[in-house]
Amino acid sequence: MQNQSRVVIDYISPQINCGEFYIKRVVNEIVNVDANVLVDGHDVIAASVLYKHENDKKWSETRMHLINNDEWKASFLVTKQGFYTYKVEGWVDYALNWQHGIHRKIDDNQHVTSELLEGKARFSTWYEFFPRSASETKGVHGTFKDCERLLPRVAKMGFDTLYFPPIHPIGEVNRKGKNNTTTAHEGDVGSTWGIGSKHGGHKDIHPQVGSLEEFKLLVKKAKELDIEIAMDYALQAAPDHPWVKEHPSWFKWRPDGTVQYAENPPKKYQDILPIYWESEDYINLWQECLDILLYWIDCGINVFRIDNPHTKPYYFWNWVISVVKQQHPDVIFLAEAFTKPKVMQQLAKQGYTQSYTYFTWRNNKHEFIQYMNELTQTELREYMQPNFWPNTPDINPYHLQGANESIHLQRYVLAATLSSSIGIYGPVFEYMISDALPGREEYLNSEKFQICHYDWTIENKLTTVITKINNIRKEQEALQQTNNIKFCHIDNDNLLAFYKWNNEKTNELLVIISLDAYYSQKGTIQLPLEDLGIVNGHQIQVKDLITDSSYNWSNEWNYIELHPTLPFHIFKINK
DSSP states (O other), rough: OGGGOEEEEEEEEETTTTTTBOOETTTTTTEEEEEEESSSSOEEEEEEEEEEEOOOOEEEEEEEEEEEETTTEEEEEESEEEEEEEEEEEETTTTSSSSSSSEEEEEEEEEOOOOOOOOGSSSSEEEOOOGGGSSSSTSSSOOOHHHHHHHHHHHHOOOOOEEOOSSOOOTTTTTTGGGSSSSOTTOOOTTTSSSEEEEETTTSSSSTTOHHHHHHHHHHHHHHOOOEEEEEEOBBBBBTSSHHHOGGGSOBTTTSSSBOOOEEEEEETTTTOOOOOOOTTHHHHHHHHHHHHHHHHHHHHOOEEESSSSGGGGGHHHHHHHHHHHHTTEEEEEOOOOSSSSHHHHHTTTTOSSEEEEGGGOOOOOHHHHHHHHHSTTTTHHHEEEEEOOBBBOOOOOOGOOOHHHHHHOOOOOOOOHHHEEEEEEHHHHHTTOOBBBTSSSSSOOSSOOOOOOOOOOOOOOOOOOHHHHHHHHHOOSSSSOOOOEEOOOOOOEEEEEEETTTSSSSSEEEEEOOOSOOOOOEEEEOOHHHOOOOTTTEEEEETTTTTOOEEEOSSSSEEEEETTOOOEEEEOOO
16 A cells, blocks of 8 residues: 555746746855645655756755645755756655655656856846947047046946947948938948948957957956946848848848848838848858857957847747857846847747846836836746846937936936846936937937947036945845845835845845935835834834935834935845
């Protein structure tokens, strides 16, 4: 009769598509494993999680604990970069004696693999500008030397990733004019995303920006300041890209000898030819796309922002990212896919390290709470790492058009405290440049189609507060991950409050942000006493990390008032 007793292991989590895709963690993060472990009858049962790094020969083991109704839990720490495999084991002792008579059941069929990422995959602060607009002299094309001059400024402001739109030669055939017009006039520089000309393609550099040697020196100088240069990886070609003549089968030709230009509705890219991914020569095409990445990685690039990845095959991304990761596990891929939710999620599953999000279009309290709960309380937390951007060269959101200083402060602190990875289209955001094409979320005189000039020496309140916030992010572990967040009740819909903590709860923050950029707002916030491990009446001190002001609170409910001049508190909690 004993042999008829058996263990069943079911509903193991986390796992994505039954183990088809990786969950994601960074070094020294915890994997919390849940499973249903049950047995027929009334035998005594126990369970463990077995796990190992890809280079380990032996499995490590951590015992699971029964929570409720046959649900068991355990946690383990991932300490090395690479890939981990883990599985659940359950067993029964028929003799009610743990020293002998043990029958074990190991779940070999539903093993789950995790990808351990480099720390910047989880926590990064991006700054974007166009190298061609970096010159000190108005009307002069910027160079890598100009970018090198600006590195100390970027570092001083607390940014660790400097992202450049494409630096490659720009097509001359069908070149775009200013404000995205389809006719370019003399002197128009075109869109940097119209890649390829007589000067070369994706492995070449626009001659006016600089040489390869100057680029490598810029990358080296940036690393000395703890800044990674992020490159744009845009798989499309201008009509005069070398590929068009050398590999015509990589494009889908009409009977009249033309190619339908690229589109990402509602946007039309008349200066770009889309790649024909189903080409008979797709093997060489895919290999060339991989070689482009490997070429720039050899030049010192570890971070890539991928342009419109949702217009390319999912399985291409799975393949190319997997191959790159095998050779260069630290490389980070950011998916620029402002598209349907399930498409964005699929790209994350296929291997993308980080993802642009809908944060840009979230505005009221309910929207922020709903969206953050979706990102942090559902399966998305296991594989989709959000990167919050208040603006991009493509997106001039309506709420920033003509917006005052308070709105800019509000949007930056929202991004910087809700998400551990953030970015801004730098000079345009900090100098509050927001003129728009009428009725559209696009910039008037967009830098995508022309050279702009900025006085980079200007320091204003925005640059000062952004710098302060970025430094706080570096100092406070609670802001270096996204998932540990709990929204607090506050009796005012114009005030958003949330509690954040690190895994050990040695660093706990309370963030309160006013969503009103014009009037003062006040309310009463309820402290999350249970999460803080205190009872009502226990005194705590909250210190504002921006102003250094401190307050002593001993009640569950506490008064808050915020003004548009500084519409937020970042409180450090001292118990």
